[in-house]
Amino acid sequence: MRFRSVVLLVLVAGAAGELKSQSKQAQVVERLGRAASFEQKKDWKEAEAEYRPALALDPGSASLHFDLAYVLARQGKLDDAIAEFRESLRLDPPSAVAHQNLCAALHRKGDNDGAIAECRESLRLKPEYAEAHSNLGTALKSKRDVDGAITEYREALRLKPDLAQAHHNLGNALLAKHDLEGATREFEAALGLEADNVEAQAGLGSALLAQGDLPGAISQFRKALESKPDYAAAHYNLAIAFETGRDLKAAAQEYRAAYQLDPHDPAIRSGYQRLPQLLDP
Numbered sequence: 001m002r003f004r005s006v007v008l009l010v011l012v013a014g015a016a017g018e019l020k021s022q023s024k025q026a027q028v029v030e031r032l033g034r035a036a037s038f039e040q041k042k043d044w045k046e047a048e049a050e051y052r053p054a055l056a057l058d059p060g061s062a063s064l065h066f067d068l069a070y071v072l073a074r075q076g077k078l079d080d081a082i083a084e085f086r087e088s089l090r091l092d093p094p095s096a097v098a099h100q101n102l103c104a105a106l107h108r109k110g111d112n113d114g115a116i117a118e119c120r121e122s123l124r125l126k127p128e129y130a131e132a133h134s135n136l137g138t139a140l141k142s143k144r145d146v147d148g149a150i151t152e153y154r155e156a157l158r159l160k161p162d163l164a165q166a167h168h169n170l171g172n173a174l175l176a177k178h179d180l181e182g183a184t185r186e187f188e189a190a191l192g193l194e195a196d197n198v199e200a201q202a203g204l205g206s207a208l209l210a211q212g213d214l215p216g217a218i219s220q221f222r223k224a225l226e227s228k229p230d231y232a233a234a235h236y237n238l239a240i241a242f243e244t245g246r247d248l249k250a251a252a253q254e255y256r257a258a259y260q261l262d263p264h265d266p267a268i269r270s271g272y273q274r275l276p277q278l279l280d281p
Contacts, residue, residue: 035050060091062087062089065084078105082106097122099118100135103122134152134163138169146173150174187204191204198224209240236265
């Protein structure tokens with residue numbers, strides 16, 4: 001009898017442990033469902049609020065660390081995002097996607113050497129990863145390797161021709177090389193895929209401005225600002241377009257708007273400091 005009693009206790013304890021585990025798993029799944037719903041709405045803060053308790057229930061999950069890192073990055077919480085991407089990779093080192101996302105986060109922090117290393121590791125694991133080629137190109141361009149960037153953007157587009165961000169990035173690189181027709185084609189291709197891509201609208205505006213098409217440039221800058229009124233660079237470039245067309249009052253208004261949004265940018269500050277000349281030529 002004593003023996004049977006011990007066996008019964010062990011079995012009951014085991015069942016209780018299994019039920020507890022199932023309950024935790026159910027809670028994680030429930031929170032993941034809610035987090036996914038918030039992500040679809042681009043409500044990154046609420047998604048984070050679901051991922052954190054889910055991760056507390058399952059701290060060894062590489063995918064949960066990755067998901068949390070992603071929504072942190074979308075909120076601009078780059079230090080926390082980088083830490084979570086690194087933890088995801090500690091738990092699951094051969095994740096090309098995590099290396100690629102860490103590359104993007106490091107680039108946004110200004111660590112271009114680190115970004116390049118992460119993108120190259122992503123591509124070692126998955127050589128035909130178009131997004132990693134595009135992000136590598138962006139990090140290379142930040143290091144002033146424009147030719148290397150163009151090579152990576154073109155490879156990204158060979159692998160995934162409908163990758164709008166790669167078209168936009170290639171357009172920026174070609175603009176830097178003064179290939180205005182090529183840049184225009186790439187910005188238009190990006191907009192053909194994502195009509196509301198404000199960066200591509202602004203990029204196309206810059207390409208048209210450089211070609212002397214003031215009405216076209218002004219139209220594109222205005223479109224970008226309709227969607228993103230706090231886009232300082234678009235205000236600045238619109239100011240240049242107005243100044244070029246000698247609409248000095250409109251130019252002054254846009255220089256002011258750009259400066260209010262980003263007073264630390266040297267070009268924007270220079271434009272703002274020229275306001276007395278514009279208003280009293």
